[in-house]
Amino acid sequence: MQTQRVGRSSTWALAGALLALGAVSAQAQAPAPMDPAKQPPTTAVPVDQFTKADVSRDGKLSRDEARAVPGIGDKFDVLDKDKDGSLSLTEFSAGFAK
16 A cells, blocks of 8 residues: 555655656746847838728728728729729738838
8 A cells, every 4th residue: 555655745745846847948948038129110011001001991992092091092902902993901011002
């Protein structure tokens, strides 16, 4: 019976050690926070402008809606990659890319 207690005790000790090792390993792999000055620009501006320009609220911009956004209306044909006559948010956002 003494052997069984030691066996159970050793098993619990081993399980605890493995859990602790896993926690330390996961913590060591966490990426360091990025310096705010080096973070990529937010896409909030294109999203906000898209939402304001989408007066029909259909989730896409017609040519007329796109004309209301400076610098987008004149690039409509280039930005309309799928040539469906409207700009998706992805197509619209490409107009703000460098």
